[in-house]
Amino acid sequence: MNAKHIESKFAAMGARLEVREIASRWQLGDRKWIDPVDYAVDIRRDGDGEFFELRMPTHLSETVETTVLQCEPKQRHLLLLIRKPGEAPQLDRFLCGHDEREWFVAAVPGGASSVRQAMDALQPGDVRVALARHHVSSRKRYERKNRAFRRQGEWFFVPEPALVVDEQLVLRNEPLRRGGGKPHLVEQLYRTGGETVHVCAKHPNGILDKDYRELVRVNPKAAHWAWRVMRRNPGVYARGTVHHSDHATITLPVWHRVVMNTETQSRTMANVAFLD
Template sequence: MNAKQIESRFTEMGARMIVREIPSRWSHGDRRWFSPTDYAMDIQRDARGEFFELRVPSHLSAALEATVVQSVPRERHLLLMVRRSGQTPQLDRFLCGHDERDWFVAAVPGGVSSVRQAMEALQPRDVRIALARHQVSSRKRFARKNRAFRRQGEWFFVPEPTMTVDPGLILRNEPLRRGGGKPHLVEQLHRSGGETVHVCTRHPNGVSERVFRELLRTNPKAARWGWRVMRRNPGVFARGTVGHPDHATIDLPFWHRVLMNTENQSSTMRNVAFLD
């Protein structure tokens, strides 16, 4: 991997990039590499501020090749491709850039080959439909605010101006969170629909009612696993202020549908250590 060349392309857009090789550990019993098993893209901070970091385990140093597919220095964005050869070939794409106050890295789904395509790929389907419905120009379709949506970080807010909600079903100061990242705090939030699931530490993604009952039937001790009833994939709507430490607060005067970008649809997400 030509680390110097990659780092220079990040410098062109005003960012620092460090490619760092870290020692891999070998398990003699299982005869496999572990801790870490794969590379990671991250954003770190030192005395000089934020910087991008590509951490490469030593056992993968010869198998990884990173390439900047396209750089748009004026917009402070670039598309990075990481190719892994060997027994389990892998091709990952990352959109790296600056948003409002800080640098970010996002896993990009699909086979994009430009910064613009990457930004489009990160917009969920309902956002693209709203852009077409409101005939938003190509110049404004990636802005944080246009007729089709408001955006704060990875969250899109699509207007639903005629929507009404029973006041008793409105949650106050509710967090929106992706994984372990810092939450976006929503003044008023409403969840509707979705699938009822039972969640515990052993089943963090939840199991359906049918699976839950079958689990209790075959293993009565499972009743003591600290289950919670939650909704999976509900419709989420927000109104009022939405705040986050790394972003300017936005104000939604009426209800907006809440949609997350499409990072979680990309297998590349497993190689992103950065969380907003």
């Protein structure tokens, strides 16, 4: 892996990249590498501010190939490709860049070969439909605010001005989060449909009721893990202000449908340690 070449590409967009090798451990009984099994892309902070970190297990350091497919210095974005060889080579793509106040890294689904293609791939279907319906130009389709949507981090808000909801079911100052990331605090939130899940710190994405009951049966102590009952994958609508410590506050004067970017559809999401 040509670390210096990759570091120069990150430097071109005003960022630092540090490649850190981590000693791998070999499990004799199962004859496999463990702890860590795979590489990780993260954003860390030191005395000089934020930096990107690529953590590479030593057993992968000689075989994994890393390259930057495209760097857009003015836009402060680049598309990173990590190739793991094998009978079926694994090609992992990550969009790295700067959004408002902070650096970010996002796993990109599909086969993007440019920054623009990566940004397109991260826009969910509902957003693409709204962009087409409102005839948003290619220049404005990646902005955080246009006729089709508002965006804050990984969340898109698509206007639904005709939506009528039962005000008694509207939640106030409700957190909106992906996994264990920092929450986006929504002034008014309305949910409909979805499936009931049990959520705790050990299971931030939630588990179904049958899985919860089985877990508690096998491990009775799990019943004391500060669970919350929530809805997973419901229809979610937001109105009012949306706050997040890393982003400028946005205001939604009418109801907006809430949709997350497509990062979770990428297999390489498991290699992203960074959570907004």
